[in-house]
Amino acid sequence: MTDLRAQRPVRRVLGSIVFMLGGFPLSLAAFVMLVTFFAVGVGTAIIWVGFVVLMIFTQLIYGFAAAERKWIKLTLGLEIPTPQRHREGTVVQRWRQQLTDSQTWRNFGYQMITFPLSCVEFALAVAGTILLPIGIWVLPFLASLHAQLAMTLLGTNTTAQLTERAQKLQASRARGVDAAEAERRRIERDLHDGAQQRLVAVTMGLGRAQAKFERDPAGARALIDEAKADAMLAVAELRDLARGIYPAVLGDRGLDAALSSLAAKCPVPVSVHVTAEPRPPAAVESTAYFIVGESLTNVAKYANAAQVTVKVWREDRPSGDLVVVEVTDDGDGGAAFRPGGGLVGLADRAATIDGVMTVVSPIGGPTVIRADLPCTW
Secondary structure: OOOHHHOOHHHHHHHHHHHHHHHHHHHHHHHHHHHHHHHHHHHOOOOHHHHHHHHHHHHHHHHHHHHHHHHHHHHHOOOOOOOOOOOOOOHHHHHHHHHOOHHHHHHHHHHHHHHHHHHHHHHHHHHHOOOHHHHHHHHHHHHHHHHHHHHHHHOOOHHHHHHHHHHHHHHHHHHHHHHHHHHHHHHHHHHHHHHHHHHHHHHHHHHHHHHHOOOOHHHHHHHHHHHHHHHHHHHHHHHHHHHHHOOHHHHHHOHHHHHHHHHHHOOOOEEEEEEOOOOOOHHHHHHHHHHHHHHHHHHHHHHOOOOEEEEEEEEEEOOEEEEEEEEEEOOOOOOOOOOOOHHHHHHHHHHOOOOEEEEEOOOOOOEEEEEEEEOOO
16 A cells, blocks of 8 residues: 555645545445444344345445445555455355455444544545645545555455465365375376286296296297386386376476477377466476376367367466466367366366366366466465
8 A cells, every 4th residue: 555645745635635525425325324224134134124135235335345445546546455255155145154254344344433534534624625734734644544444444354364375275285185195096006007017927927937948948038028028018107107297308398398298199189389488386387287188188088079279378466476277178068076086186286286277168168177376385
């Protein structure tokens, strides 16, 4: 928030006068309507009409708070950030969330407090247009105090915001632990069922060949050839497993080359567009890589698509830099987060770095899978 003292004296004084003169009718309307709707709603709460009135009451609270923020920005040049509102469920459920949201009552408290304050400010603003000392010194000071009050009550609740972020971090870390454990089990299973069995077969084949080496050289040679073939398969499986953990091309050449390699292996035509410079952290790159890889696998198996587009770009936001991954296909649609499904696993992987994944896939397509991956967390 910019201090009023940083503004030019004339702008500061005129802005304060306009703020106080115009703010009085806004404050009066807010006070009268909110008190009326609250009293009527509570008084008729024993029937369903009362709940409808209280629903309107809560919407008015947020409406007047938004109007107040805009008025302060217009007259005083101070911008108060609008607190984020997360509402889910039915109309009644969203209303109940509003009632338990501290921001609702902070907004309401502001309107109740500022009404008598606005009465005083209105009188002083009328006087300030006549008495020069009041207009020059008192009004800007009073407007600054009012703006500070608005910032405190109408702005972002820092404590609630930090609490919410801590809860999100805790949930994302828990999902990350689960995802890492699932990945460990997958690697262990692949090693046990694949390369380990191959290497056991190699060992047994070489043992049999050693036993036959003197009395049956031709049979021993055949066993050695089989062992060699098994060893080559084991090496290939280990290479694929290592690529699944962290592909070498990603570490060596970055996302563009790695995603182009994935696209070349996909049976559906894929176009790749990557503009993610400067190069993001390794954790972001690997998460983006596996999201694209799993998405392309799902498209090849289920989507019945003719074309896939992969886009990766970097966005600068006030909260920090993001790498955005977007995979779009023209298939049948219907993709969704299902318990135990691959998309849930990808969302869990994104959550480990505080990323957010969304899926838009109406029946008939197209399907858009998007992940916003922060570069700092």
